Amino acid sequence: MLNSLLDNLTDYPFDRLRDLLDPLSPPAGISPLALSIGEPRHTPPKLIDEALSASNDLWGRYPPIDGTADFRTAIAQWLARRYHLAGGFIDPDLQILPVVGTREALYLIAMLAVDGRQKEPRPAVLFPNPLYHVYSGAAEMSGGEAITMAATRGSGYLPDLDALDEQTLGRTALMTLCSPANPQGAVADVAYLERAISLARKHDFVLAIDECYSEIYSDQPPPGGAGVCENTGSMDNVVIFHSLSKRSSAPGLRSGFIAGDATLIRRFKHLRSFAGATMPMPIMAASSALWRDEAHVEKNRALYRQKFDLADQLLGGRYGYKRPAGGFFLWLDVSAYGGGEEAARRLWAEAGIRVLPGAYISRVEADGTNPGDDYIRVALVHPPDVTKTAFQGILKVLR
Numbered sequence: 001m002l003n004s005l006l007d008n009l010t011d012y013p014f015d016r017l018r019d020l021l022d023p024l025s026p027p028a029g030i031s032p033l034a035l036s037i038g039e040p041r042h043t044p045p046k047l048i049d050e051a052l053s054a055s056n057d058l059w060g061r062y063p064p065i066d067g068t069a070d071f072r073t074a075i076a077q078w079l080a081r082r083y084h085l086a087g088g089f090i091d092p093d094l095q096i097l098p099v100v101g102t103r104e105a106l107y108l109i110a111m112l113a114v115d116g117r118q119k120e121p122r123p124a125v126l127f128p129n130p131l132y133h134v135y136s137g138a139a140e141m142s143g144g145e146a147i148t149m150a151a152t153r154g155s156g157y158l159p160d161l162d163a164l165d166e167q168t169l170g171r172t173a174l175m176t177l178c179s180p181a182n183p184q185g186a187v188a189d190v191a192y193l194e195r196a197i198s199l200a201r202k203h204d205f206v207l208a209i210d211e212c213y214s215e216i217y218s219d220q221p222p223p224g225g226a227g228v229c230e231n232t233g234s235m236d237n238v239v240i241f242h243s244l245s246k247r248s249s250a251p252g253l254r255s256g257f258i259a260g261d262a263t264l265i266r267r268f269k270h271l272r273s274f275a276g277a278t279m280p281m282p283i284m285a286a287s288s289a290l291w292r293d294e295a296h297v298e299k300n301r302a303l304y305r306q307k308f309d310l311a312d313q314l315l316g317g318r319y320g321y322k323r324p325a326g327g328f329f330l331w332l333d334v335s336a337y338g339g340g341e342e343a344a345r346r347l348w349a350e351a352g353i354r355v356l357p358g359a360y361i362s363r364v365e366a367d368g369t370n371p372g373d374d375y376i377r378v379a380l381v382h383p384p385d386v387t388k389t390a391f392q393g394i395l396k397v398l399r
C-alpha cells in the first residue's frame, strides 16, 4: 500500500465538514437546516412513480450497458430540442450512453482519457478550482498530473483558458469544465466554449463539459457543448454530461447520460462494461419519461427563481452577492467574518445553519492561495419558505 493514490486524496468535503461542526451544537430549540449539500429537496415529479409502476415486469431483466433504444432516443430528442440541433447531428446509437448518475462518469472519463497516453511527459488532467470533488479525485487516481485552473472573481468565475501555457496544453489528456459552474453559477458563453473546443482539437485532448446544472437558470438557457459543436460540424474530442438529479429534482434516481465523440463513447462503453453499474430498466423507463417532459422542469426552475428573488431582496449588497446566471448555489464572500471555516462554524453554532466552507471544495493553487478560503457555499435546495428562514439566520449571524 506504499504510495497509495487513494490514501493521498484530499478528504471528502462532507467528512471535513463533520469534523468541523460535530464538536459544536446548534442553539437549543432550533431545527437545524442543511444548506451544505447540493441535494434538491423539491418534490420529485409524479411521472417517476407512474413510469416505475408501469414497468414492474422489467426488474427481472439485466439491463444493457448502453441502455434501451427508447432511452437513447428520448435523450437524442431532448438534446435536439434543447440545443436546436439538426436531426441526425447526435446519433443515439453511437453517441449517447446512460450513466448511473454523472458522478461515476466524471470519474471514469479521467481513466479513459489518461489510458494509453505516453508516461513522459506526464499527462495533465485539468479542472476548475473551486471544483466538484470528483474532478480532483479522478485526476489523482488516473495517474495523470492533477492541474487546477483557478476560477476566481477576477476570471469571471470560469477558468482563464488563455492563461494555459502551450507546454501544459501539449501534454493535456483531459480538461473538465463545469457550466453552469458549481459553486459559482457562472455560465460559459458560446465564444468560451468554442475556444475550449478548439484547444481540445488542436492539442488532441478530451474536453469533458459537465452540464448537470444546465436546466437551472435565471433568464436564458445556458449554451452547451452540443450546440456549439454543431456549428463546428462534429462532436470530436468532446463529451457532455447531463443528469436528472438537478433537472428533475431526482438525485435518488441515479440517472444521467453522456453524449459526444463517437470514438470516446465507444471506448467509454467498453470501460463501463468492466467498471460501471448498469441502469435498471424501470429506472431507464422513468428517465425516458422525464427527458420527454418539460412541464416539471419549468415548475422546478420557477421555485429556484423564487429563491433567487428572495436572495436578491435579502442578501443584495452583502457578501459580494450577485445573482448567478445558473445553478442553485450562493458563493458568498465572508472574508469580513473570518473566512469560510469561521463563518460556517458560527452559522452552525449560533443559528443551526449548515453551509460548506469554500476551501473544502477548492485546492491550494501553485502560488499557495486557495480560491475558496474566503467563501461559503450555500445550497438553495429547500422550498422557498425554508430558504427565506435560512437567509434571515445568515443575516443575523453575519451582521
Ligand SMILES: Cc1ncc(COP(=O)(O)O)c(C=O)c1O
Binding pocket: 038, 100, 101, 102, 103, 104, 106, 132, 178, 182, 210, 212, 242, 243, 244, 245, 251, 254, 255, 256
Ligand atoms: C458539478 C456537479 N457535477 C456532477 C454532479 C453529480 O451528480 P449526479 O451524480 O447526481 O448526476 C454533481 C452533484 O452534486 C455536481 O455538483
